[in-house]
Amino acid sequence: MWFVRIRKERRAYYDAAEVVRRTARIESKLETCGGSGNGIYEKYKRLAHFFPPETEEKIIELGTIRNRVVHGNPKIENPRTVFKLCKELEKVIDRNTKPKKRLLFFKSFAVMTVLLAVAVGIWEIYRYG
Numbered sequence: 001m002w003f004v005r006i007r008k009e010r011r012a013y014y015d016a017a018e019v020v021r022r023t024a025r026i027e028s029k030l031e032t033c034g035g036s037g038n039g040i041y042e043k044y045k046r047l048a049h050f051f052p053p054e055t056e057e058k059i060i061e062l063g064t065i066r067n068r069v070v071h072g073n074p075k076i077e078n079p080r081t082v083f084k085l086c087k088e089l090e091k092v093i094d095r096n097t098k099p100k101k102r103l104l105f106f107k108s109f110a111v112m113t114v115l116l117a118v119a120v121g122i123w124e125i126y127r128y129g
Contacts, residue, residue, distance in 0.1 A: 015082075016074035022086040023066045026093065033097045039063060050096045058089055 027040050033050070035043030044051075044059045065082055076082055 012075040015076050015079040016069040019066055019069050019076065019079070019082055019086070022083065022090075023062060026062070026086065026089055029090065029093045029097075033093070040066070051092060052096075055089070055092055058085060058092075062086065062089060 023040060027043055030040070030043040030047060033047055035046045037043045037046065040063045041059055044056070048056065062082070062085055065076065069076065
C-alpha cells in the first residue's frame, strides 16, 4: 500500500523538522547564556561548568541525532524519546542559568545602594550647607 509508505515518510520528515526546531531553540538558549561556537556541543562546552556532568552526554546524543537527521536519514527510531530528551535539556538549561538572574538582582541592589548613599550625601549637604 503506497499511501501508507508515503504517510510514514511524511511523518518522518515532520519529526525531523521538529528535532531541528527544538535543537535550534536549545542552541539559542545556550547563546543567550554566553555560549559561542558552531554547534550545540561547542556552545555547551563553553558553559559546561554551569551544568551537571551527565548533561554533556545528553548534549552529545542530541547533537548526533540532529546531524544524522539533517545530513543523512531523516527517520528517527523513537521520536518521543528524542523529544523527551530535548525537554529535559531545556529544563536543565533554564534551571542552571538562574544564577545569572540572581547576579543581575545583586548588581541592581548594589546600584540602588550607591544611589541611596549619594542621595543621603546630597541631603546632608543641603541640610547643613
